[in-house]
Amino acid sequence: MKRLLFVWLCLACLLSTASLAPAQDKGSKDEAVAMVQKAMAAIKADGREKAFAAINDPNGPFRDRDLYVVVYDLSGKCLAHGANPKQIGKDLMELRDPDGKFFVKERVELAKTKDSFWQDYKFLNPANKLIEPKSMYMEKTDGLLIGCGVYK
Numbered sequence: 481m482k483r484l485l486f487v488w489l490c491l492a493c494l495l496s497t498a499s500l501a502p503a504q505d506k507g508s509k510d511e512a513v514a515m516v517q518k519a520m521a522a523i524k525a526d527g528r529e530k531a532f533a534a535i536n537d538p539n540g541p542f543r544d545r546d547l548y549v550v551v552y553d554l555s556g557k558c559l560a561h562g563a564n565p566k567q568i569g570k571d572l573m574e575l576r577d578p579d580g581k582f583f584v585k586e587r588v589e590l591a592k593t594k595d596s597f598w599q600d601y602k603f604l605n606p607a608n609k610l611i612e613p614k615s616m617y618m619e620k621t622d623g624l625l626i627g628c629g630v631y632k
Contacts, residue, residue: 507547507630512617515628519549532560546607552625556584563606577602578611591620605631
């Protein structure tokens with residue numbers, strides 16, 4: 481009986497620790513900014529084609545836990561996407577979040593007056609497949625919008 485109780489307590493401890501793990505595995509705002517800067521450096525050093533291929537690689541250097549890089553042109557066309565290859569090459573200006581917010585359109589508008597910014601919206605978290613609030617950090621350079629977001 482004591483052995484059964486011990487096993488049960490161990491399992492309870494493991495389950496409670498496992499439920500805390502996803503929060504610890506989320507990327508931070510500082511990591512998102514660093515990922516954008518790393519992507520910008522790769523685009524400048526390696527050229528767009530090679531850098532976009534690396535960004536699109538789900539096992540590449542621009543994917544870390546729930547962090548991934550996206551790249552748009554200034555008309556809202558997706559040029560690279562670290563979590564959803566189906567968006568690459570598409571005009572996403574009319575894409576809405578679950579609340580109806582045109583978040584790509586808003587990014588393009590923000591980029592007209594800012595070289596870098598944070599933007600809030602809701603999006604599917606590829607790590608847990610849930611719609612969650614997200615903050616996306618974007619930087620504008622050479623006609624591109626490069627971003628990486630954090631799930632709150």
